[in-house]
Amino acid sequence: MDTDERMPKVAMGAWSWGAGVAGGDQVFGNHLGESDLQPIFDVAMERGLNLWDTATVYGMGASEDILGRFIRQGNKKDAVIISTKFTPQIAGMYEDSMAKMAEASCERLGIDVIDLYWIHNPADVERWTPELIPLLQSGKVKNVGVSNHNLSEIKRANEILGEQGFRISAVQNHFSLLNRSSESSGILDYCRENDITFFAYMVLEQGA
Template structure:
């Protein structure tokens, strides 16, 4: 298993995401059309741990606690799991101690005494919320801090606020895929490399659109976020890219999904892969072993550009 350094910690080259675990507001049913319970997901968790994937990414807002509760039922009394969870300003209200309160709620649901990575989920008010992390960092409730969906200016502002207390940002997590490279174009990935910050890429598979499991003939379930974002017309535009991914995949005996993951690793990022089946763990194992050539990376990026497709989440703003 390849690993990456997060400050003094070794982490796997792929993190596992739980956005689609559990049901409820902003949960797996509403976003993905999934209705997954702890019983469905326990074999997935066990397969991941056996394979050495021990960094799990969740958030209080995923199913409004449902995702954390399921993950917590698996991680209780274990010391071999790294937990990444998030503070979402939009659910904080006006309380002055909202960060501490929401963090405590997350830790309770997860059955742990600290978060290995605690993220500010989006930059609703960088000056207001970033300083609120400092007491939890100093007390040890938060080991490493990350910012998600922040542009370069906001990352630098958050970093400067923490630096005044001798603290630093350890991680950045943004939407980054073959179809959405704005964090690279805006210089965020270079900034992270220069400052010893790990860049985590989410939606690397574009919620399934880059897996070759869906097409204009076999679209996503309607009435879901991904079904609307990647309708039949959009899926038709992706056919050329999927063809290139398939060709490169056949050389390494891997799937198009594994090529998308391998590309994000080759770009120096740690992809967060949503996992709901044990086959997703097998995907991750294989993808981590693929070493794409510089020419293959260029071919993939050229084919992606030719699609003209760039789908941004409703919660996202441009990075530059």
């Protein structure tokens, strides 16, 4: 990835920030308000944990809004590495949906460029993967990834991007001692062989 030289080994997840659909009250830790989250952001940044993972669908924009306020208040725009996501299931909110959704994420987060932009799930690999290409060509997005995709879907997405000289930089899947499907399916091996960064989420099974 373009940001490898400054990429910490741990990403700070903002899945539970805010309330609403696909976040908030559906996620462990949602009881924390902004006054609780602010010191977490501040200490993380002080300790070099500057990679923040969020998504438009987390709290339906609330997670990005909160993170964006922290970034602006601390003037951390140039210090943060932002990972956020396009979710096909809510694409109907916009025309030219992926580009519009990426721009809306930038506005909420107070940034100009997204370091890592994901397709959140494989609703339609053939339809949505090509829409990443103009974002890469324009520089609005530095790197792209796929989340919750199986091995064949990851390979196909990489093929589509490769036709225009781009590639998948990262894969993000559920992975823990209890859920090792990315290992048994060959996804981890594929990532190693193709220099793709693997992001594991729910590594502690939400505290279970």
